[in-house]
Amino acid sequence: MELPVPLRQGVERLLEKVPLPMLKQAARTLSDRYRAELRDGRMHMAEEMAVKAYLATRLPATYAAVRASLDALSEARPDYAPKTLLDVGAGPGTVLWATLDLWPDLEQAVLLEASAAVRRVGEALATEAMTAKIAWLAGDVTIDLADLEPAELVTCAYVLDEIAPASLPKLIDRLWQLTDDTLLVVEPGTPAGWQRILAVRRHLIEAGAHVLAPCPHEAPCPLTAPDWCHFSRRVARSRLHRLAKDADVPWEDEKFIYVAASRQTASSRAARVIAPPKSGSGKVLFKLCQKDGSAGEKLFTKRDGDAFRLARRLDWGDTI
């Protein structure tokens, strides 16, 4: 999955004259802070160079994860096309770009972001081609949500790992109150990210939400540690991305986990592929999360005819 062309070009312009050694150092520091899930009272992206490192090394991956999560919720509700968006911890506007890519008729977006350096970059990247009315707000998601207006789509992508765990239940309550229709939360696809999404999912179900995706049910998650639910998207690495990370491979696999919860029920529910399919000659085996709340396996062989031919095209994260 690639960034939309105007976003990619905007990022390239912002990164044009950045000295590579500084970018590399900033990318290393950012990556170390994210890996350690460091919460030391400082923002990971307080400095402009950290924001540039994010644009070069993280934005393509978080964009791909958000876009894939939006696709999954749209598949569960094909008639849903939100006109209003509230995105908290907006970073450089990742969710806004992904939402506009899927629903170009979005009319209004409010983006809340604590870091002034990131907000500046997000505003610079947003183009005149965006017809939606966009407001960037300075604020802390744990304390500054009181005066916000509800939106049809509320999102929080790759933010919960930066928030003190004790603040999460209140934050999720407030985001749900602000949700007129659907709330999407995306996290890194690590065991810790999955645990956070599980807690969010439980909390929202207790509040009366319907799960649109990825789970085709509201029963407790059937997976148990050390297994964990997550998905993956292959992301092309730009030349600068490879240089910033001293990486040879022109792509990376972004692991992510998400939950889309709604005030509306899903139009349809289907089992979801929750691991890479295992293909052999004349057969393909899927690990599935199923409508009855269980996890199970399903084997398709040549003898299944058309169903087998269709199944062979399915990938991790697809519905079946």
Ligand SMILES: C[S@@+](CC[C@H](N)C(=O)[O-])C[C@H]1O[C@@H](n2cnc3c(N)ncnc32)[C@H](O)[C@@H]1O
């Ligand atoms: C990993 S970035 C994700 C950005 C974007 N949502 C994405 O998916 O690419 C997390 C963002 O959340 C912001 N953030 C972290 N804690 C916050 C808080 N308490 N209030 C508002 N924003 C916060 C950070 O400044 C950063 O821009």
